[in-house]
Amino acid sequence: MCAEIARLKQQMVFAPKTSSELFEQMVKQCRKRTTKKGANKLETRRIRTLECIKSATRFAAGKLKNVALKSPFVEDLHPFFRELLEISVNIEDYKSCASRVYSASKLINRIGRGYIIKVKRSQKTDEIVRFEREFFGRTYSILKDIEDCLSTVRNFQVTFQNLPDIDVSLPTVIIAGAPNVGKSSLLRRLSRAKPEVKPYPFTTKELIVGHLEHLLGKIQLIDTPGLLDSPLEEKKNVERKAVIALKHISNLVLFIVDPTETCGFSLDYQKKVLETVRSIVSCDVWIVLNKADIASPSHVENFKKKFNINEFFIISAEKGVNIDKLKNEIIEYFQNRNAKI
Ligand SMILES: Nc1nc2c(ncn2[C@@H]2O[C@H](COP(=O)(O)OP(=O)(O)OP(=O)(O)O)[C@@H](O)[C@H]2O)c(=O)[nH]1
Ligand SMILES: [Mg+2]
Numbered sequence: 001m002c003a004e005i006a007r008l009k010q011q012m013v014f015a016p017k018t019s020s021e022l023f024e025q026m027v028k029q030c031r032k033r034t035t036k037k038g039a040n041k042l043e044t045r046r047i048r049t050l051e052c053i054k055s056a057t058r059f060a061a062g063k064l065k066n067v068a069l070k071s072p073f074v075e076d077l078h079p080f081f082r083e084l085l086e087i088s089v090n091i092e093d094y095k096s097c098a099s100r101v102y103s104a105s106k107l108i109n110r111i112g113r114g115y116i117i118k119v120k121r122s123q124k125t126d127e128i129v130r131f132e133r134e135f136f137g138r139t140y141s142i143l144k145d146i147e148d149c150l151s152t153v154r155n156f157q158v159t160f161q162n163l164p165d166i167d168v169s170l171p172t173v174i175i176a177g178a179p180n181v182g183k184s185s186l187l188r189r190l191s192r193a194k195p196e197v198k199p200y201p202f203t204t205k206e207l208i209v210g211h212l213e214h215l216l217g218k219i220q221l222i223d224t225p226g227l228l229d230s231p232l233e234e235k236k237n238v239e240r241k242a243v244i245a246l247k248h249i250s251n252l253v254l255f256i257v258d259p260t261e262t263c264g265f266s267l268d269y270q271k272k273v274l275e276t277v278r279s280i281v282s283c284d285v286w287i288v289l290n291k292a293d294i295a296s297p298s299h300v301e302n303f304k305k306k307f308n309i310n311e312f313f314i315i316s317a318e319k320g321v322n323i324d325k326l327k328n329e330i331i332e333y334f335q336n337r338n339a340k341i
Contacts, residue, residue, distance in 0.1 A: 005081065009161055013066040015101065015154040019143035022060060022150075026139065029059040045125045049132045050116060057112025060139060064105035064146075067153060068098045072160060078168045080248035084207075085159055087237050087244075094156040097149035104146045111138050164207045170220040171334045172249045173212075174281075176242060177256035178273045179226025180263035182290040184208070185317035186256060187223040190327055195223050201264060202226060205238050207245055214331045216338060222249075229272040232280070246280045252333060253277060253285040254326075257307070259299040260291050267306045274307070284333075287312040288326065293319045 016022040030052035038044040074082060074091050085091065115135040122128050166172075175183045179201030187193050191210025196203050208223040224242035228235075235243055246253065255277055257270050265273075278285055287309055289300065293316040304310065313329075315322040 005163060005165070008072045009163075011070050012072070012157050012160070013063070013070045014157050015067045015150045016063075017151070017154065019140075019147045019150055022063065023140055023143050025063075026056045026060045027136070029055045030136075042123070042125050042128075045128050046119060046122070049119050049128050052132060053112055053115050053119065053135050056136070056139070057108060060143070061105045061109040061112065064101050064108070067150075068102035068105065071098055071153060071157060078248070080166070080168055080244060081163055083244045083248065084163060084241065085156070087240055088159050089156045090152075093152050097146075097152040100146055100149045101153055104142050107142055108139055111135065111142075164209055164222075166207065166209055166222065166245075166249065167220060168249055170218055171251050171337070172220045172222060173252045173254060173330060174242075174245050174250040175221060175223050175254045175256060176227060176246060176277050178228070178258070178263060178265040178270045179203075180265070181226070181256045181258040181270070182263075182317045183226070183256050184223050186254070186288070186290065186315070186323075187221055189317050189320060189323045190330075191221050193221070193223070202238070207241050212327060212330060214335070216335060219330060219334055227273050227276065229269055229276065232276070243280060246277060250281050250283050251337075252283055252330070253281055254288050254330075255285050256288050256290050257303060257312075258291055259289050259295045259303040261299075262291065262294070267303055271307055289314045290317050292316040292321050 016025075032055065034048060034051045036047050038047050074085070074095060077085075082091070112135065115131050118131050119128050122131065175187055177183050180199075180203075184195035184197050184204050187195055187208060187210050188197065190212060193208055193210030195208040202225070204223055204225045206225070210221045210223070212219040212221060222245055224245055225238045227239055227242055232243060255274055257267070257274075258265070259267065261267060274285070274287075287307070289295065289303060289312055292314045295314070300314070313322060313326050315326055317323070
């Protein structure tokens with residue numbers, strides 16, 4: 001996995017689900033108060049209240065600070081991840097909420113310090129009790145004020161945690177094509193990844209990663225959700241993931257074509273999808289004809305005529321036909337590129 005993303009995922013401190021949850025934990029910290037006794041009732045009360053406010057402040061302010069500062073800074077992320085996040089969360093809302101959470105942490109610290117001074121100066125037990133109550137009252141209302149922000153930050157964090165384990169620094173092959181043509185079946189053949197394969201379209205809904213290991217290192221293979229023939233700006237969220245991968249991290253595209261049309265999409269349709277893919281990427285696009293086990297010579301001829309293409313691979317992802325050949329060509333392609341660099 002990309003070291004950076006893995007580290008960011010690991011260091012995140014999740015925002016509490018609700019502000020009441022955090023408040024209750026804070027009160028618990030206070031209950032752990034010391035059993036130390038003072039010279040008299042007033043002093044004992046003072047010692048215990050001071051301990052209570054200190055530990056509750058430390059806990060709540062510390063937690064909020066960690067939630068805010070240990071969450072990813074969106075500007076530091078690779079645009080690929082930023083765009084993936086934008087599918088499900090509003091980045092601007094997240095940024096302003098993370099900063100509000102941080103401000104709340106500072107405010108609680110300040111309030112805590114203020115009440116500590118008041119408690120230290122007080123000469124009356126009932127006043128100390130009132131200060132403690134006030135401290136919790138004010139903290140509670142600060143937490144209530146950031147209730148929505150806590151859930152915005154948490155929602156972002158959960159989305160971030162679920163980002164695919166993609167290493168943007170590895171050479172990357174994107175497996176793309178219309179739905180149901182055999183993209184996931186091919187990833188299963190080329191790598192140890194086990195994406196779901198079903199006899200109907202729209203099975204793959206996420207970007208799925210596999211690896212091709214070779215002498216000089218690793219090549220990353222990414223299976224994508226099926227693409228439809230629709231304008232880029234009208235793509236639904238699932239399809240957008242494929243577009244984002246193609247746009248930001250593709251070094252080579254395997255465009256899978258089903259010449260038998262058993263996928264449910266005609267060759268004319270698949271050709272239009274290919275044109276969309278070509279409009280997104282600047283890297284090479286290899287055409288891979290799948291389902292060789294059931295494709296007749298006339299299917300292949302029909303494909304050649306429609307696509308006007310003479311260079312392509314013919315494989316069967318399901319039966320494992322020509323997979324090694326394709327694998328070796330991919331490795332060779334990247335080895336040659338490395339040699340050139
Ligand atoms: N006969 C035959 N069927 C295949 C071959 N490869 C895949 N299939 C079948 O095609 C169907 C779709 O396969 P998937 O690998 O799920 O296709 P996909 O392109 O990932 O589909 P989406 O994720 O829905 O876009 C399944 O029923 C597979 O068994 C093949 O080489 N020959
Ligand atoms: Mg699939």
